[in-house]
Amino acid sequence: MQTVNSKTTPNKLRKRPWFVLLLAIGFAVTGLCIYLSVMSLSRPYIGANLKLDNQQWVVQSLEHSGLAHARGIEQGDIVISVNGQEPADFPQAYIDLKVISSQLVEQLSIDSNGETIKLSVHDSKIPSANIQETVILSIISLLFLSVGFFVFIKKKMNNASTVFYLVSMVAGLEFLAGLAQERALFLSFELQKSVIILLPWLVAHFFWIFPSKKKWLSRLPHAEYLLYVPFIIMVVLFLAGGHSAGQTTSWFGVAYAANLALGLLFSLGLLLHSYITATFIRVRQQTKIIFIGMLLAVLPILLLVMLPNAINGTKIVPVRIASLTLLFSPLSIGYTIVRYQLMDIDLLIKRSIVYGLMTTGLMIIYGLTGWGLYEIMNNVGNTSLTVVVVFFFAVIAALSYRPIIDRLQGWVDHTLYKDRYDYKKAIRAISLGFSATTDMKELSQFLIVSTTQTLGLSAGCLLMPGKSESGLSVIFATGRYEHTETQKKLVKSIPALKENDMFPNQAPLDSNAAFFIPLRAGKTEVGLLCLDGKISRAQFSADDLLFLHTLASEAAITLQSSRLLREVRSRDKELEKAYHELEKRAAHLEESKVEQEKAYQNLVENKKQLEESYLNMARTLVLLQESRDRYTGGHSKRVAQFARAMGTQLGLNEAEMRAMELAANLHDIAKIAIPDRIFQKDGPLDPQEKTEVQLHPSRAVELLRFLDFMEDALPIIEHHHEWYNGSGYPHGLKGDNIPLGARILAVIDTFDAMTSDRPYRSALTADEAVAELRTLAGAQWDPAIVESFISAIGMDKDTSKE
Structure with missing residues (x-):
């Protein structure tokens, strides 16, 4: 798998101040998310929208999880005061708009059927539905933060992972800013609007540099930062008069929709450009997969917004659909990045961690279900019945815990780790096969056949140093590489290998190969493994790449050992031939004792030299072995x-x-x-x-x-x-x-x-x-x-x- 030096030394950070800035912004957003979550849990929200009807302010609509709904206020109830002001003292902006959004309401007095009900966000009694909504949105926000942080920590000092980290942070912040806005927290309305304005251009920035950096404006340093000009313009317009009394003005609403549409279309245009101009097969595959990931972001909106609205006959707002698509895009893109190794992130998560997360999740579900049952039964008012119901739920939970966990663990093993275990078995079998022979041809055949059969590849071949123009010759091949013409084209298309080449090499488009994998033992270039794609046309998974990485390491050492052994045996044959030759010469010199003695001394000397030569070769093998371990x-x-x-x-x-x-x-x-x-x-x-x-x-x-x-x-x-x-x-x-x-x-x-x-x-x-x-x-x-x-x-x- 591609190996990247991830040490963020102080010198590197000093050379990349913009990276430090983006990193600082990411951590600041994370801290802000935590603050908003804690504040939202500490106070309820009113959840009542008001309107002016026939010169009288009344309740227009109620939020199901709001404090007003929990206290029994109904639609059409008369407003007595808002934030300590009576209707006669309301600001002119409220009267002009004829509405007061719930996000502006901190205190509310209502006349409900002759009864005065007073509400405040500082009320110590927080409705359970209010808490549930806050917890759910906080968990969703935490999920966004986790995805972004996981990609970032796995690919440090990388432009694409850093920008994706910011995309995830900002998307998570939007959910919590919406909570804070409902609770009338200071500047929460402005924060929520700024975040959703910024998000499309952050996504565009990500697609600007991933999967390949665009060179349209290569003469301008850091041209990608021009993407944030529309965001700055929109923020200025918003602060200059784009909102009034907690509502966006009509002209700013048009600009807001245009900003979303422009950012989303520009992002898709960047993806299309990456696909069309791709030089490498892998870049084209990455682009296609990331585009599918963007489409996956529509699924939550389809289930949570479009489908319910269609059933209820509610109008579907395109701007809302676009904004939600952008909001959920970090999750879908993050999944495709990790699942399909788009940034060469090694997803090796221990089973104990996955099992721990499953256990924690199940306990949370049990806890929330028990709490919900308690709240429902408590509202009924029958204490004895509440105790009985909760007791029976606890018994059912205890009895069902082990079977559920066992089934979930079995599903995890089958889904996430089955291929990895199968590949470990294959590696062990291949290692035993390597040790069964020292013949180079047999080793080459075994390597190619085992690799193509294990991964289901359509073709493969092994190239080793030879007398061709590229310095490499085909040793063994399967599939289309068995044809001489194909081999000639392949050898010509092979890029020059350098010591800093990373695994795996990206194969050029004209070679039709999936990977060029350099085989190196230490600093010695042993050969090159060329593999085509899968017969099923499926993408290479993280486990596939891990298998290839391990196989390449073992194959390089085995082939190098075989080559050295072949050289040793060749020297041995030379030694034996020299002995025979010297014996013949000694027979012809029997008549001359002086000449015979001289020949004998030469024989002894040559024998010593040849023995020393062999010993030096053997010592080289020993040094090679000892160099593997300090x-x-x-x-x-x-x-x-x-x-x-x-x-x-x-x-x-x-x-x-x-x-x-x-x-x-x-x-x-x-x-x-x-x-x-x-x-x-x-x-x-x-x-x-x-x-x-x-x-x-x-x-x-x-x-x-x-x-x-x-x-x-x-x-x-x-x-x-x-x-x-x-x-x-x-x-x-x-x-x-x-x-x-x-x-x-x-x-x-x-x-x-x-x-x-x-x-x-x-x-x-x-x-x-x-x-x-x-x-x-x-x-x-x-x-x-x-x-x-x-x-x-x-x-x-x-x-x-x-």
Whole structure:
């Protein structure tokens, strides 16, 4: 998956002050949302709209969740006073408009059938319907904030994620500003209008830079900020006379509708432009998916507004539909961004978190339902019946909790994680397949066939360094890539690979490929994996990309190991050929003792050179293996130094010393075949992983057994993990049945490991390591060898590693 450096260092922030500004605005909006939510929960709203009818002010309409409805006020009741003023003292603006919106009413006195009812937003009794509405809208607002923050935190220091963060913040703020407006909070009316004016241009700004930045005005720096000119003009017009007595004026209503329409059409135009001018397949797919996401925003409006209005015969206002579409667009766009990896966000949410959210949600539903039943039964006035109903609800909730949670968890596993678990199984199977052969052609075929079958791809091929113009040649192919002409076109269309290329490469349109995936082992370019789209024409999911990322890492290491092994075997054949050639020459020089001796010396020298060449190749494999983990760097070199000291201490002869040094240098050569996911794991290994690790002594012997000069070193390498009491591996040898060199190497190897840092623990001191050796002497190690080693390293001297 694409990897992005997300560290927001102070230097980066200083270079991008606009980013800091946008970030500060986002956090300020979040704080304002929290404030408005808390304030809305702390006071009710009147919920009564008033009108002037026949020179008398009466109640025109009531909000169902308002305080007026809860106190029994009815439509047509006569107004006595508003905010402490009697109708005769009302401002002229109220009289001209002949209406008073409920958002302007903080105190209200009503004559209802001869009874005077006084209401105030400072009333300590808040209707339950009022609280429910506030909680629901606060949760919706929190959902908007969460979506925006999630995308932002997953893609820090990114223009598109930052603007989307602001879009989500502003959309969430609009819901809470509407609540505050109903409660007549200070400047809430102005805030709510400003937010809905700003939103279309924030959405347009997002589509300006995503999925690809537009270059219409590339000569002007930060030209996208010109998008906010209409917003500034609208705010000035609004403050200059666009509203009166809590109502927008008619001319400003026209300007408001034009602003919404212009912003929405401009956003759709930017999407269309991205689709038409797309250079890469992935950009075109992103544009299509994001457009569908915009259409999804219409669904809540269809269910919540258009359908009820059509049923009730209420007029459907296009401006309201447009504004609601923009309001819900962050949710639908955020879903498509995360679901279809449009910004390469790795959605790896632990099941425990998802389960926790489900449990919390179910408890909230139970709580709200119980509370609603209590309120309903409490209004009936029968206390005994209320207790019985609530008790039975509690029993039903307790009995149904476990089955509901189990069913929800099963649905989550099937819906969200099924593919991920299937892919993990596929990765394990492919890893085992990689370890079953070292032949490059077989590995290539296995890689391509396994990948295309697992993901259901129409075609795929593997390219590796070759003699073509691009430096790459097709090793194995399926589908349309099996044709020679297609391969030639593919090789010509491959972009030059650079070290900073990210995974996956975006394939150019003329290649018809979905991905170009570079295969690298360290800094070595091993090859290139070219994959077409799915046979079903479905998009690649987050789990698909995670599978490809893991597969690419393991395939690169396996192919690199196979290539190095092939080179080693090629050198081995050269060595054998040289031996035969030198033997022939020696036969022709039998008549001349001087010449024979000279030829023999040449033979010995060439043999030493070829042996050294092979050893250098083998040491390269060891260094490559040790470079994968900073904790094991230099391990083989230190073990060889200890081996020389032990040989001297025990009085080994020259041949035994040579065998010990060779074994010490190459005992871990086969660990290069162990995958990184096992080798760098910072926790305990499972049985399958432990078995994989325990194969490395036998694999090392298999790799080195063709070399005559390694004959005496092979038993040491093969048995250096045997235990003195017979519980080691690979053959469970016991006591003196374990070769002497293997018993020596076992003590040295363990001592160096204990005094080195590991991902799962810190290094022991030399004294602590010696104590551990003595503790397990007789069980894991030969007691005599342990004491000889302790004497050889001289504990009275500095035991730190060289």
